[in-house]
Amino acid sequence: MEADQVTTFAAFFIACSLIFSTCSSADENKGRHLHARFYRYSCPQAEKLANDVSRAAFDQDPTLAAALIRLFFHDCFVNGCDASILLDSTISGEPVEKISPANGKTLRGMKLIDEIKARIESECPRIVSCADILAFATRDATVFSGIPYYIIPGGRRDGLSSRAADVFGNLPIPSMPVDEMVEIFTKKGMTADEMVVLIGAHSIGRAQCSFFEDRIYNYSGTESPDPTMDEAYGYYLSVMCPPPNSDTAELAEDQGRRERLVNFDPSSPFKLDNAFYLRLLEGRTLLRSDQDMAEDPMTAEVVRRMAYEPRTWKKSFVRAMVRLSRVDVITGNAGEIRNNCRVVN
Ligand code: HEM
Numbered sequence: 001m002e003a004d005q006v007t008t009f010a011a012f013f014i015a016c017s018l019i020f021s022t023c024s025s026a027d028e029n030k031g032r033h034l035h036a037r038f039y040r041y042s043c044p045q046a047e048k049l050a051n052d053v054s055r056a057a058f059d060q061d062p063t064l065a066a067a068l069i070r071l072f073f074h075d076c077f078v079n080g081c082d083a084s085i086l087l088d089s090t091i092s093g094e095p096v097e098k099i100s101p102a103n104g105k106t107l108r109g110m111k112l113i114d115e116i117k118a119r120i121e122s123e124c125p126r127i128v129s130c131a132d133i134l135a136f137a138t139r140d141a142t143v144f145s146g147i148p149y150y151i152i153p154g155g156r157r158d159g160l161s162s163r164a165a166d167v168f169g170n171l172p173i174p175s176m177p178v179d180e181m182v183e184i185f186t187k188k189g190m191t192a193d194e195m196v197v198l199i200g201a202h203s204i205g206r207a208q209c210s211f212f213e214d215r216i217y218n219y220s221g222t223e224s225p226d227p228t229m230d231e232a233y234g235y236y237l238s239v240m241c242p243p244p245n246s247d248t249a250e251l252a253e254d255q256g257r258r259e260r261l262v263n264f265d266p267s268s269p270f271k272l273d274n275a276f277y278l279r280l281l282e283g284r285t286l287l288r289s290d291q292d293m294a295e296d297p298m299t300a301e302v303v304r305r306m307a308y309e310p311r312t313w314k315k316s317f318v319r320a321m322v323r324l325s326r327v328d329v330i331t332g333n334a335g336e337i338r339n340n341c342r343v344v345n
């Protein structure tokens, strides 16, 4: 056992110095107790099992990859990467994170996590946390979407609480100015540059019309389009999200209209790539918050770099994903290893 620990430590140390050039800065957000190949003795097949299940799911429904990455981001930014987003209920009976309006009605991917968890429990009962499963599956989602394989350290424990009330102020929303978004990232121990690098995740996935229709029809109450938006792109969006009809404004039909989904990057909706940053420079993106990053002095330079240096973006994206996976994690004996990702034990 002792030898194992020494090897594990050595493996971590090597991984740490080779892969994460900034292990000491990761200390700041308490991710230092995570280890590469954490389950190598207790459940060596864990990551392989997770990958088998998620790979099959992504092949069948490629939109799941984006859903999973968003789910992970929303978990990590509210009380850390502790799988609290997966809980359907807690002991206190309070409303849980996933029903917060800030999470919208479009969070998906929980079923996939349930499937992976069931698969792993059948071979290694009560060993692998839901938080690690979510982290591994998210890594696999990025790899499925074209990012080269990278190591995500393990050792996260599952949280015991999940409160909708904690979501407010911890998740960025599309109407936030850049400095407020940066402030949120800074609170999580992440930089403005890392925020810009991670927003490249918006090169896959979709958003509901309700998040950007004001930019097509009534920007800032002007009753005209957002002037920073490319005209042809604005026309395309008006076809995807038709204007509100005053006859149906109160009706379910209008609700359906607002909930339509549009791809962030229609030319490669399943490929994580830096084309997203080129789109920002051309005024062809859905969210005002993304567009603002191309203009704001705090972020504009990095947007430009990411647009013109695809390899730099890919490398930085991997590093930022690992950093995200360490945000406010609980380790050691804190929390628990949930039996079922939807309820505390
Ligand atoms: C920084 C400010 C951010 C804002 C304001 C923001 C906002 C949004 C919004 C409004 C949507 C559409 C949701 C819907 O209609 O269902 C969305 C989707 C998405 N976001 Fe973000 N986001 C941000 C950062 C991030 C980060 C850092 C990541 C990844 C690490 C991320 C990953 C995603 C993904 C993958 C989707 C697509 C989800 C799907 O297709 O199911 N976002 N985001």
Ligand SMILES: *[C@@H]1O[C@H](CO)[C@@H](O)[C@H](O)[C@H]1NC(C)=O
Pocket: 218, 220, 221, 222, 223
């Ligand atoms: C445009 O937005 C403003 C303020 O946000 C609102 O007062 C106005 O009624 C809107 N116009 C239309 C046509 O919806």
